[in-house]
Amino acid sequence: MNGTNQKSQLYRGKNGIYSHEVLRDREQNSYSNVHSKLIRKASFKLHWSCNGEKNDQHKHDIVSFDKGNISTAERSSKQICLKWESPPQTVLIITKPNSTSVKVICAEMVRWLREKHLNIYVEPRVRTELVAESSYYNFVQTWKIEDGISLLHEKVDFVVTLGGDGTVLWAASMFKGPVPPIVPFSLGSLGFMTPFYSEKYKECLKSILQGPISITLRHRLQCHVIREAAKTEYETEEPILVLNEVTIDRGISSFLTNLECYCDNSFVTCVQGDGLILSTTSGSTAYSLAAGGSMVHPQVPGILFTPICPHSLSFRPLILPEYVTLRIQVPFNSRGHAWASFDGKDRKQLAPGDALVISMSIWPVPTACEGDSTNDFLHSIHHGLHWNLRKTQAFDGPREAI
Ligand SMILES: NC(=O)c1ccc[n+]([C@@H]2O[C@H](COP(=O)([O-])OP(=O)(O)OC[C@H]3O[C@@H](n4cnc5c(N)ncnc54)[C@H](O)[C@@H]3O)[C@@H](O)[C@H]2O)c1
Numbered sequence: 001m002n003g004t005n006q007k008s009q010l011y012r013g014k015n016g017i018y019s020h021e022v023l024r025d026r027e028q029n030s031y032s033n034v035h036s037k038l039i040r041k042a043s044f045k046l047h048w049s050c051n052g053e054k055n056d057q058h059k060h061d062i063v064s065f066d067k068g069n070i071s072t073a074e075r076s077s078k079q080i081c082l083k084w085e086s087p088p089q090t091v092l093i094i095t096k097p098n099s100t101s102v103k104v105i106c107a108e109m110v111r112w113l114r115e116k117h118l119n120i121y122v123e124p125r126v127r128t129e130l131v132a133e134s135s136y137y138n139f140v141q142t143w144k145i146e147d148g149i150s151l152l153h154e155k156v157d158f159v160v161t162l163g164g165d166g167t168v169l170w171a172a173s174m175f176k177g178p179v180p181p182i183v184p185f186s187l188g189s190l191g192f193m194t195p196f197y198s199e200k201y202k203e204c205l206k207s208i209l210q211g212p213i214s215i216t217l218r219h220r221l222q223c224h225v226i227r228e229a230a231k232t233e234y235e236t237e238e239p240i241l242v243l244n245e246v247t248i249d250r251g252i253s254s255f256l257t258n259l260e261c262y263c264d265n266s267f268v269t270c271v272q273g274d275g276l277i278l279s280t281t282s283g284s285t286a287y288s289l290a291a292g293g294s295m296v297h298p299q300v301p302g303i304l305f306t307p308i309c310p311h312s313l314s315f316r317p318l319i320l321p322e323y324v325t326l327r328i329q330v331p332f333n334s335r336g337h338a339w340a341s342f343d344g345k346d347r348k349q350l351a352p353g354d355a356l357v358i359s360m361s362i363w364p365v366p367t368a369c370e371g372d373s374t375n376d377f378l379h380s381i382h383h384g385l386h387w388n389l390r391k392t393q394a395f396d397g398p399r400e401a402i
């Protein structure tokens with residue numbers, strides 16, 4: 001063993017990770033060994049803190065610091081592909097209500113999927129409509145009580161949505177835990193999360209049934225309403241999962257909202273204005289965008305913190321990392337109540353002393369891509385929002401002197 005190796009063995013940590021490494025100065029190395037000088041890199045170790053406890057093993061798969069060099073492993077946000085190991089057998093179709101074109105496509109799709117020998121589930125309302133049209137649809141399955149929904153993820157291989165973004169949000173909200181892959185067909189006007197054309201449903205579904213499917217894994221936020229009146233935290237209400245955002249606003253009150261915001265144990269700020277949006281990156285192109293937030297690729301794991309009409313000249317929106325827990329508190333001295341809404345629905349009043357605790361859910365919503373995740377996102381902002389659409393400058397005009 002040469003001298004350098006012996007030295008580096010000495011500095012090797014107990015678990016085989018170098019706590020620091022000995023480097024040889026290159027210039028001096030070219031002279032004699034006698035003149036060579038050892039330069040020692042400062043020793044360090046990295047820790048990951050989980051719920052306040054230090055944990056060396058946590059996330060070693062993502063960041064490594066072998067030999068004193070910090071490097072990151074392959075990122076989780078790479079394009080994800082779903083490959084069926086056995087053919088999918090059961091599909092749930094969720095449809096936007098009160099639309100004739102949706103009803104027509106739904107009935108056609110049910111017939112087509114039946115020919116492919118798939119089991120088909122629809123919502124109770126849709127089954128009633130189908131059976132009223134023809135007794136042929138008697139084979140279509142549904143559920144009778146809310147409890148039936150909670151077991152759906154165990155039966156359903158994939159979900160088809162026929163509608164707009166609101167229908168995708170509706171489908172996602174039916175699953176309080178794991179969500180089967182969603183194949184969203186566009187039958188709305190904007191369709192940010194609905195890349196598939198309903199006119200081409202046969203080709204699309206053929207390739208979905210065959211796989212592999214490119215997937216966008218859309219993160220959701222888990223929201224707990226904590227009532228001042230409740231004796232213990234989490235005592236009263238079930239957590240609510242949102243795919244777009246949770247909004248806390250002043251509702252019908254004419255007073256400014258006054259919301260104290262904490263991130264983990266740090267005070268963030270006090271929101272005085274119309275309210276605050278806490279958005280996923282999928283929701284970054286919805287209400288948060290309208291309130292001045294950035295557009296963020298849906299695979300980026302983060303939480304957008306976007307004020308609504310803040311009465312301040314310097315309140316710019318923030319994007320926080322996915323691992324934080326946020327607490328939005330209505331202070332006891334607040335002049336009015338605040339209102340929370342979840343993906344634009346289920347408004348809940350928050351009285352002074354009540355709080356909302358928000359963190360990233362472990363149950364994302366996998367949605368099938370038409371191309372891939374990035375391609376679909378760029379297509380949506382170009383075609384849905386006409387992002388950066390500008391006439392190209394004419395060729396004729398002033399030129400640089402030759
Ligand atoms: N000022 C605003 O822009 C504003 C106000 C209230 C609610 N909203 C959004 O509406 C959503 C509820 O949607 P809905 O369809 O049930 O209600 P809705 O029928 O009122 O439609 C709201 C609009 O937002 C679009 N939208 C929804 N999610 C989107 C997303 N992730 N990216 C881009 N656009 C999206 C829809 O296509 C639709 O055009 C809420 O989650 C909220 O984000 C927006």
Ligand SMILES: Nc1ncnc2c1ncn2[C@@H]1O[C@H](COP(=O)(O)OP(=O)(O)OP(=O)(O)O)[C@@H](O)[C@H]1O
Pocket residue numbers: 094095096097123163164165166167168170187188189190191192
């Ligand atoms: N299966 C469902 N049951 C009840 N309500 C639903 C269902 N699917 C969608 N909705 C509601 O219907 C409304 C309209 O749906 P959606 O947003 O999909 O259609 P749209 O308004 O035509 O589309 P877009 O907003 O993208 O133009 C939304 O508020 C949504 O929550």
